[in-house]
Amino acid sequence: MKVYPVIMAGGSGTRFWPLSRRSRPKQFLDLAGEGPLLRATVKRLPPLAAPADTYVVCGPAHARAARAMLRELPAANFIVEPCARNTAPCVGLAALHVAARDRKGVMLMLPADHHIGRPEAFRAALAQAAALAAKGHIATIGIRPHAPETGYGYLKVGAKLPKGKGAHRVERFVEKPDVITAARYLADGHYLWNSGIFAFRADVILDEIRRAMPVLGEQLGAIQRALGTPAYQRTLKRVFPDCPSISIDYGVMEKSQQIVVVPADFGWSDVGSFAALPEVRPTDHVGNVAEGEALVIDGQNNVVLAAGGRPVAVIGLEGVVVVDAGDAILVCRKDRAQDVRKAVDELARRGRDEVL
């Protein structure tokens, strides 16, 4: 079975400032030490999928950098969104491209900025999801939780799928919980982390979008009619910005009764903030992640990234993130790593665009 991975690389977060910038968002950073996350995402797909069948969706500001990073992909496989409209329009647009080539082609929707510790197990889970997708299911990958994480959405697992090799129906999608609820989910055993990874046939997801989001369905129809004609770019630029900015989870998945889940465990991390780096990077014997000329003295469980070519000495501290990006410096309590955006907001307010 042929599969068409579609890597969603349109993100533009601020949680990795000052390493990330508007011009170089998270998926372009080498956060896990195995090259830029986007490139690592593409490279871990074979032999499950070939580069010729792999698509990347990104914004116009990053298309050139993405192409330069992924020369093994055909130029036509870079799908450039005129503007960011969350994942539902992204999925729909990608489905049009895949469907034009293979109407029942199985798409694997993959975030560009995750880390996978065990790629072989990852490909096995994707293959299983793809097999379910080929039969018409919408399949997602659910990660077996090992901690009461509040940073992830959850899936509640329903009935076992006949001949599903461990796959289940999804009973419901659950928003990011508070820590008490997360602990309950963990103890319950019927909840999985929502990885944001999906498999479905192009025709199936387009049908689902038309049913659950009829306006988007019509907008995609207009783009589809222009696809492969000289009017494509013009039509895309006219129609796409008007598409609703809604996630595929919210817009389609949570409303569908057709979703199945493949439970898996392949060392997944969404690398949500600097605080997550110890999950994906080597640590010293007291839990410090240190990169570059980092000197951690009498300290533990710190993340110190000396990416500016200068020595960074950290003394007597625990659970602190220190990042020197060369032209800007961040020092942040690890459990406040989500609040890096506050610094970005303040710098934006001051008009310091050159460091944003």
Added chain:
Amino acid sequence: MKVYPVIMAGGSGTRFWPLSRRSRPKQFLDLAGEGPLLRATVKRLPPLAAPADTYVVCGPAHARAARAMLRELPAANFIVEPCARNTAPCVGLAALHVAARDRKGVMLMLPADHHIGRPEAFRAALAQAAALAAKGHIATIGIRPHAPETGYGYLKVGAKLPKGKGAHRVERFVEKPDVITAARYLADGHYLWNSGIFAFRADVILDEIRRAMPVLGEQLGAIQRALGTPAYQRTLKRVFPDCPSISIDYGVMEKSQQIVVVPADFGWSDVGSFAALPEVRPTDHVGNVAEGEALVIDGQNNVVLAAGGRPVAVIGLEGVVVVDAGDAILVCRKDRAQDVRKAVDELARRGRDEVL
């Protein structure tokens, strides 16, 4: 009465790394926001003393910088030690220079790296000490303590001096105490902080040195005989490195029964480490010292010096020192600011001399 301030600028500490360097020790830094400490020390002396009567003792590596910073002082008033030998030889050498000009001249020995909040009160205390010195006393300034400081030496106050205007005999000098002892000293009321500021006549201190440190006395004698002759530099370079490296406190003061103290309170700080900056710098309403493009978000009682021309964002932290010196960065818990030397030691071990 004419007084001869002698500013001891030979220090070479590491507690202000990465702002301080071997080539730019603490006394050359603008730590209190009123110019380099050495320059501020000279500038606060008039009208008590004239620049023409003010001496600076420093090492050969810093003589050029000191002269450039203090153009109002005669070139002959810079006394260059061939090498650092602690304060006893420094005091002795300076006394030779002053005595050659004015045998009974009253010297005011002043550290180059302290901060004085109330210069007028400071000059008044110095004038009182100088008056006592003119009568043959060795006078020191004792600071009334307002906290159980463990970073300072203490003086125990003895009998009141007749007609001493509040001056007392010093009963004894006390080494830096532990916090329990320091609290006892504070409660006791008879203990003062040893400011390291002394007043004495040149002839008196040379006599005291000869009595308490006969070897140093002879060495100074050899230098004295060469003073004002072409042999001076040669003799100094030959004799001075052999002088005992001992502080004037330990070598002379603690052994003398002649010491008197002027209790005073003039906003004194020895600016002992980055943790002391809130004593000498403006703080915001939650106790942060911020310099340059420092963004302190949800944090208090931090010292953030963005001296590298880059933004430094500090999020969710309390009691932390963050210093960007441009080519090196320090992040340190404030109560560990004494341990900055550990980073310096480690960088020295790695041979990173260009940032030391």
